[in-house]
Amino acid sequence: MEVIVVDGDSAGATIREIRDTRNGIVQTVLSEKGRGIQFNRGASLAKGEILLFLHVDTRLPAGAFKKIAAAMKDRQIIGGAFRLVIDSRRHPFRVIEKFVSYRSRYLGLPYGDQGIFVRKTAFHALGGFRNVPIMEDLDLMRRISKRKGRLVILDDPVVTSARRWEQEGILYCTLRNWCLVLLFLLGVPSEKLLKFYPSSRTAPFPSPVKESPSASSPFKA
Template structure:
């Protein structure tokens, strides 16, 4: 008999050792209570201690070529081996920490929606108390409410069977999260009453306005049909 109402966590990583301990710590209470049955780290060739840290915490480590979509697909393939009929997948970035109380929210969400065609995402938050951070959080909340467009740094909780029916993540280095949630569709995307706190380091170092504007330009180019590989190079600061 398939195990019901359990979650398998999938985290893509690439030289993420500084942020992983906080990410792991946010998940451990859900392991202790039995909500999380397994966790998978899909590593894209880290040269730091990411893999060592993950294995020390009991992660199943999958080696993958670099690229978030490629890594997520590889991690999901491993997770699906033990998902069963009642399994859910929780995709989470390596620099994102789920705040206390998230497990209760996830349990309630799964109980309400069973194993149907609904996926959930967390409220976007940054580890920065500044006014620009609060403005960006409000903008993301508006974007999700109006366009049903959560990004990967908000996590994605999805029934394994729905993920499989949709065909999973595409092997893209950028906007793999947008591509998947568009296939899920607004009707099947629901917000979770819990926050996912992501590092604001890139916004602080590049400037909130500059980084936000650059992200919007990249998103517009993606919707207009630009090659995601070129967009990924632009996002990383290289010539597109």
């Protein structure tokens, strides 16, 4: 196992917070700002066969790596994610969690804060995350589904921060997110959707990465 922390801050503010490098297991690197860009940077350095993309404010369940490895023994499975739990005791979050579970299991569209994992060969065959300002996670999951790739949603929960909902208001944040997802699935470019999202992602984004030729794809035809 290896841990690669990719910091989009040129000053390395996140990296400076790391106190435990696990005897060199934790590798740190600076990158241009942008979640897709940062994920791709980390993936380019990874040596393992399975990539796990973890947001800094999301905690994995106990034994997460063993559970991922067990699920991926099925060679038909391209990737997956965990069940989402939001770090708050407030009842509205339980409703949100149920909706997320339905969307993930029946539509095959887990969010990035659910701890997305994917085979490295499949990830690179797709061209990785596209360099888009938002919805890079749903974009990747949709491309996997279009290639007939199977996804698995593990019942073990990841716990993610409730910070954004609490700052913006639970109802507003939830309805805004649902509308953005719907518009994205209807084909509205994520660049246009960005103006409805908080201004934390303001760095310029280069042209999208092209997918690798289909002949090299590990997906079923």
